[in-house]
Amino acid sequence: MAHPLFFLHGGPGAGSSPLYRRYFNPAKYRIIVFDQRGCGKSTPYGACENNTTHDLISDIKLILSKLSIEKINIYGGSWGSTLALLFAETYPQLVHSLVLRGIFLCRKKDIQWFYQKGANSIYPDYWKEFISGLDTNEQKNILHSFYHKIHSGDMDSSRKYCRQWSIWEGRSSTLKPSSTVVDAFDDCSISLAKIETHFFYNDCFIEENQIIKNIDSIKNIPCHIVHGRYDIVCPFDQAYDLHAAYGTSVIHEIRDAGHSLLEEGIQKNFRNLS
Incomplete structure (x- = not known):
């Protein structure tokens, strides 16, 4: 049976892409990609009403329930890494593993x-x-x-x-x-x-430094952190701080990359981890 794999896109508001599915072997994974509220094919487009971090976490939980999935592997990049961590801290019992790229901790x-x-x-x-x-x-x-x-x-x-x-x-x-x-x-x-x-x-509708403050709740979840050394959007210190707080995570520093998933070094590492 294929392992459930949940891919969380960035932004918030960027929407998903067919490209995301291509990183994973469909014979190995049951690949789940969705457009978060207000973007991609979700309607109403660009809507901010009833669109908060808590709403998105609830949406993920609802999708898992509808698909009768008990536990997931989460891949998330940029804002997707934020949402993945917040979901895991809310429902650690539902998360089997985390692969995170371009860490965004949403601190001021x-x-x-x-x-x-x-x-x-x-x-x-x-x-x-x-x-x-x-x-x-x-x-x-x-x-x-x-x-x-x-x-x-x-x-x-x-x-x-x-x-x-x-x-x-x-x-x-x-x-x-x-x-x-x-x-x-x-x-x-x-x-x-x-x-x-x-x-x-x-x-981002969360407390200041909430992810790091609640990190103890997910330290037993295997976690890989992939981050470009020259990331200007989300500098490397965010990955470093997360790794230091997590304690059991594995960090992959991509020395020839910035933030984007489309950069060659990040793509290669992402594929290797799948």
């Missing part, structure tokens, strides 16, 4: 690094385009400014800032420039920007 400093001060010094040219249209006062809290512009009700303005938000992330996601990755972020810009700003504005 992690969000500030990418959207206020940190990543801007790595890509100052991309940053300038990202914050285009924000006045000096709005630049004091970029996340809050984007949140209000994207959720303003002005459709033209919202689309503009959704694209700026998403393209910034796409450009920063690979060690070497990749138009393929940037285009993928542009394609899902509405759902990605709306849902990410909704979650990040609300601290």
Whole structure:
């Protein structure tokens, strides 16, 4: 019998892709991929109402119940790693193993690094385009400014800032420039920007440092951590902190990669772990 494998996509709001299934042998795994609320084929598209971390955890539990699955192996990257860890800490009895990529711990400093001060010094040219249209006062809290512009009700303005938000992330996601990755972020810009700003504005609906605080509840679950050494979106310290707190995890440092799953070194490691 094939082992149940649950793949959690990133964002939040990025949606799933047929590509995700190709990393796993269908003869070995029962592969389950779904679009989280408000993105991909889930409706209503881009919706933030009734869309919280708790709702997504409940959705995973419901899917497992509907499919009569008692225990799962979870693969998750970026926000998918966040959701995987939070689900495991909520329902450790339902999780057989974790394979996590591009760790995102959702701490205030992690969000500030990418959207206020940190990543801007790595890509100052991309940053300038990202914050285009924000006045000096709005630049004091970029996340809050984007949140209000994207959720303003002005459709033209919202689309503009959704694209700026998403393209910034796409450009920063690979060690070497990749138009393929940037285009993928542009394609899902509405759902990605709306849902990410909704979650990040609300601290992802979790307590500060919640994942690390509750890590003792999952230390008996086998865990592999895959992280690009030159990840600008979610710097390596997040993987390092998780590994140090977990104690029993195995960390795989990919020295020729940034954040994206599409980078060769990360893809190869991901396949080896499947």
